[in-house]
Amino acid sequence: xxxxxxxxxxxxxxxxxxxxxxxxxxxxxxxxxxxxxxxxxxxxxxxxxxxxxxxxxxxxxxxxxxxxxxxxxxxxxxxxxxxxxxxxxxxxxxxxxxxxxxxxxxxxxxxxxxxxxxxxxxxxxxxxxxxxxxxxxxxxxxxxxxxxxxxxxxxxxxxxxxxxxxxxxxxxxxxxxxxxxx
Numbered sequence: 001x002x003x004x005x006x007x008x009x010x011x012x013x014x015x016x017x018x019x020x021x022x023x024x025x026x027x028x029x030x031x032x033x034x035x036x037x038x039x040x041x042x043x044x045x046x047x048x049x050x051x052x053x054x055x056x057x058x059x060x061x062x063x064x065x066x067x068x069x070x071x072x073x074x075x076x077x078x079x080x081x082x083x084x085x086x087x088x089x090x091x092x093x094x095x096x097x098x099x100x101x102x103x104x105x106x107x108x109x110x111x112x113x114x115x116x117x118x119x120x121x122x123x124x125x126x127x128x129x130x131x132x133x134x135x136x137x138x139x140x141x142x143x144x145x146x147x148x149x150x151x152x153x154x155x156x157x158x159x160x161x162x163x164x165x166x167x168x169x170x171x172x173x174x175x176x177x178x179x180x181x182x
Contacts, residue, residue: 022144031137032163038174040102040125040132046173047105047123047134050079050096056169058162062088090114094121109138115145134170136163 036043046052050070054060060068063085072078072095082093092111099105107121119140126133138159 024142026142028142028146029137029139030159030163031135032160032167033133033135034164034167034171035128035131035133036171036174037131040127043125043132043134043170043174044102044105045075046170047125048079048096048099048101049075050081050094054081056166056173058166058169059089062086087114092117109140115143117141117143117146132174134167136167 046056050072051074054068060066060083066083066085066089068081068083070079070081072080075096076099077096080093080095083089084091090111090113092109092113094107094109097106097108103125105123109117109119109121111117111119117140119138122135122137122139124135124137126135
């Protein structure tokens, strides 16, 4: 039959593609940073206070009908936000696990949908000149579906867009609040 070699070739290509996807690293990391023209003391509360962090978080803004619940203390370790959103946001929760004033905030992001992930998120604040270098990093396991998505879609570009938007909003808020007389 004439179609048999084509089917065999297609199966070989598919198996090769799936093996390539599976060979990608089992952990993924992503980070972006920006220089904010404000002292760390002005930036830190916008990250360490869970309600404040929701005002500049780009993922929250992706769903105008997002349903979320704050629990625990308002800021610092134990502050938690559980959310259920549209397909762009998904559902899960984020909790501050550790923080040190004007230095860093670490969080645990657990997604339930669109697929399960358990990521570590960290914001580091480092003095630079008259401002603060803020780095937003995320690290977590990369299950097969995440590897497949990153092979087919440019996940770095998509994540960069979201992280950059959030950092730009954080920068604008911190710099506005850092102006003399505020």
